[in-house]
Amino acid sequence: MIKYTLEKINWLAIVALLIMVLGLFSCSTPEESGKLKVVTTTTMLTDLVKNIGGEVVEVEGLMGAGVDPHLYKASEGDVSKLFGADIIFYSGLHLEGKLVDVFEKMKVRGKETIALGETLDKNQLIGSKLFASNYDPHVWFNIQFFKQFADKVTQILSEADPENAELFKENNTVYQKKLDELEVEVEQIIETLPKSKRILVTAHDAFNYFGKRYGFEVVGLQGISTATEAGVQDVQRLSDFIIEHEVKAIFIESSVPRRTIEALQAAVLSKNHEVAIGGSLYSDALGNPGTEEGTYIGMFKYNVKTIVNALR
Known part of the structure; x- marks a missing residue:
């Protein structure tokens, strides 16, 4: 207090x-x-x-x-x-x-x-x-x-x-x-990923507009705001979802501590299944200045390529 x-x-x-x-x-x-x-x-x-x-x-x-x-x-x-x-x-x-x-x-x-x-x-x-x-x-x-x-x-x-x-x-x-x-360009890249594999699991619910636009089911471990902490029940529930839907990869985010997704990966492993960490996505912030990911256009391209390559 x-x-x-x-x-x-x-x-x-x-x-x-x-x-x-x-x-x-x-x-x-x-x-x-x-x-x-x-x-x-x-x-x-x-x-x-x-x-x-x-x-x-x-x-x-x-x-x-x-x-x-x-x-x-x-x-x-x-x-x-x-x-x-x-x-x-x-x-x-x-x-x-x-x-x-x-x-x-x-x-x-x-x-x-x-x-x-x-x-x-x-x-x-x-x-x-x-x-x-x-x-x-x-x-x-x-x-x-x-x-x-x-x-x-x-x-x-x-x-x-x-x-x-x-x-x-x-x-x-x-x-x-x-x-x-x-x-x-984004549409062309996403078209190479079968619709059955378009399940995006991330640290928090930042990608719902992306999912709605390009046909992804988006599931975040935390809610829309990162101020909401993910609990043990959230981790267990999402790990069951990953196993049931045979999700190949899950993603950390550059502006969210990676430990939440690592805990999710460990929960899946404890149930005798495996899921890869497909990479780090830019959600609430761009990459470093002077890099391609430091621009909106470069960030968007990077995210899409990372998602598609990991889930394909």
């Missing part, structure tokens, strides 16, 4: 600092700084805004490779980045659950703060009564949704910096074409 209270006090202190600073300083404009300043949360959004904004937008991402947005808490350094931004893009749908209060206070202060996931048609989202937003927030695993994100980012940047609006539109046109090509 004492630890919890101290953590709460520290968090309230950061929020108080944020409010004070926002009250003292107004955000910079493109004319003052030379470039539009944008802050993003997840690595997927950082990559997206860089593709649309190009050299005329200064982009700072709060989260790095392997960071779990479900559990992420703002630091004092993050507060500084946020109050200095012209625009803040975050995923929304309660993905960044521990940052919700900060974003709400930003909006109250007049900061342009856009939750991209919440601009999507709710009728197309996967509902979840077990998650805070009542929707599965892992929407970037539907490429069509990510294309809508690109359009929205283009619109917001163009409104904020009209002088570079044509450049943003041109960049979006190029990026949309790349996303269309990605979808074609």
